[in-house]
Amino acid sequence: xxxxxxxxxxxxxxxxxxxxxxxxxxxxxxxxxxQRELAQQLKVNPNTVQRAYRExxxxxxxxxIRGQGTFIVKRxxxxxxxxxxxxxxxxxxxxxxxxSLGYDDQEILGLVExxxxxxxxxxx
Amino acid sequence: xxxxxxxxxxxxxxxxxxxVSINIPEGKIIGILGPNGSGKSTLLKMLVGLNKPNHGxxxxxxxxxxxxxxxxxxxxxEIDYLYPWMTIQQAADFVKSFYEDWDENKYKELVEFxxxxxxxxxxxxxxxxRAKAKLLLSFSRNAKLILLDEPLSGIDILTRDKIxxxxxxxxxxxxxxxxxxxxxxxxxxxxxxxxxxxRRGQIALEGxxxxxxxxxQASLVEIMKEVYTHETI
Numbered sequence: 106x107x108x109x110x111x112x113x114x115x116x117x118x119x120x121x122x123x124x125x126x127x128x129x130x131x132x133x134x135x136x137x138x139x140q141r142e143l144a145q146q147l148k149v150n151p152n153t154v155q156r157a158y159r160e161x162x163x164x165x166x167x168x169x170i171r172g173q174g175t176f177i178v179k180r181x182x183x184x185x186x187x188x189x190x191x192x193x194x195x196x197x198x199x200x201x202x203x204x205s206l207g208y209d210d211q212e213i214l215g216l217v218e219x220x221x222x223x224x225x226x227x228x229x
Numbered sequence: 230x231x232x233x234x235x236x237x238x239x240x241x242x243x244x245x246x247x248x249v250s251i252n253i254p255e256g257k258i259i260g261i262l263g264p265n266g267s268g269k270s271t272l273l274k275m276l277v278g279l280n281k282p283n284h285g286x287x288x289x290x291x292x293x294x295x296x297x298x299x300x301x302x303x304x305x306x307e308i309d310y311l312y313p314w315m316t317i318q319q320a321a322d323f324v325k326s327f328y329e330d331w332d333e334n335k336y337k338e339l340v341e342f343x344x345x346x347x348x349x350x351x352x353x354x355x356x357x358x359r360a361k362a363k364l365l366l367s368f369s370r371n372a373k374l375i376l377l378d379e380p381l382s383g384i385d386i387l388t389r390d391k392i393x394x395x396x397x398x399x400x401x402x403x404x405x406x407x408x409x410x411x412x413x414x415x416x417x418x419x420x421x422x423x424x425x426x427x428r429r430g431q432i433a434l435e436g437x438x439x440x441x442x443x444x445x446q447a448s449l450v451e452i453m454k455e456v457y458t459h460e461t462i
Contacts, residue, residue, distance in 0.1 A: 110418045110448030113439040144397055148390075149419040150258055151402040153439070 106147055114149055118157035123187050134179045230255035236285035238271055245271040247430035256403045257422035261410045267427045269410035273376045277304045303372035305363050307379040313352035317362050324366050336369035357388035364392055368399050375407045381416055389416055414450050426456045
């Protein structure tokens with residue numbers, strides 16, 4: 106994994122775990138790698154991984170069970186929440202960029218529909 | 230853990246460190262960054278008593294530099310300090326005889342991980358291999374404080390990766406402290422907790438790396454460029 110060194114690495118580690126959940130590589134209740142394993146795998150400072158894990162516990166994304174390791178919390182709606190969060194970020198950026206290109210709300214909606222159609226036809 | 234109070238070090242008319250006061254916390258990986266000649270190595274040498282300050286005091290765990298502090302510090306100098314005629318095993322036995330915290334199991338594991346052979350003669354191996362041998366000897370001790378002076382300089386990229394991996398692999402988080410001097414900032418972006426930028430013998434900037442990234446929306450490399458703009462060293 107390549108980090109953007111202009112952003113705190115612990116935040117990027119949290120995003121990485123979230124993506125693993127969204128892409129179903131990690132499921133609800135799954136054990137996440139130990140801090141040491143992940144530090145070695147991502148080639149980052151173990152203290153940074155520790156901070157990411159502590160933050161994930163505060164966000165109620167993961168929980169640590171003493172002597173067993175850290176697990177993705179068993180919460181049915183977690184996947185939906187994360188999908189919603191990531192979609193929100195994408196949409197917000199998309200709308201801001203479109204506005205900066207000079208499109209108004211109606212035009213943006215129109216273009217989205219048009220491109221949805223185009224994509225469907227491409228797939229056919 | 231390390232405390233410098235008004236430390237000044239001069240060599241003739243050159244000022245290497247200029248009235249430096251700093252507190253370096255325990256349990257972290259700390260980068261001492263700066264261009265050549267900024268005073269980085271002098272700082273490390275003073276922590277092991279190889280240079281003495283002209284003014285000011287240095288304390289490690291509240292103690293002055295001496296036999297006691299040396300017993301828990303593992304120092305990797307920039308120069309080739311190993312006897313060239315020794316094999317890696319002989320060099321290891323030599324270091325082992327000085328320090329009680331030598332960990333034979335760790336040594337054996339690291340020999341394998343770093344792809345070294347105990348029978349290799351130091352003068353007959355490449356520069357990259359010698360760099361790995363130095364690292365092997367520094368990390369085979371369970372030292373509380375490890376000082377690495379330019380461990381990456383002049384070394385090929387694959388060996389650099391291996392050195393970074395070794396540091397991550399063997400670092401005892403929270404319990405051990407590592408000070409690294411380097412001008413290869415890009416290589417250490419991911420492994421530093423704290424950073425100290427030295428400029429003309431003074432501290433130009435210090436802080437937690439993640440906080441600095443957050444505040445300045447910039448990488449260490451970019452921050453370093455900012456700190457040393459208009460520099461004429």
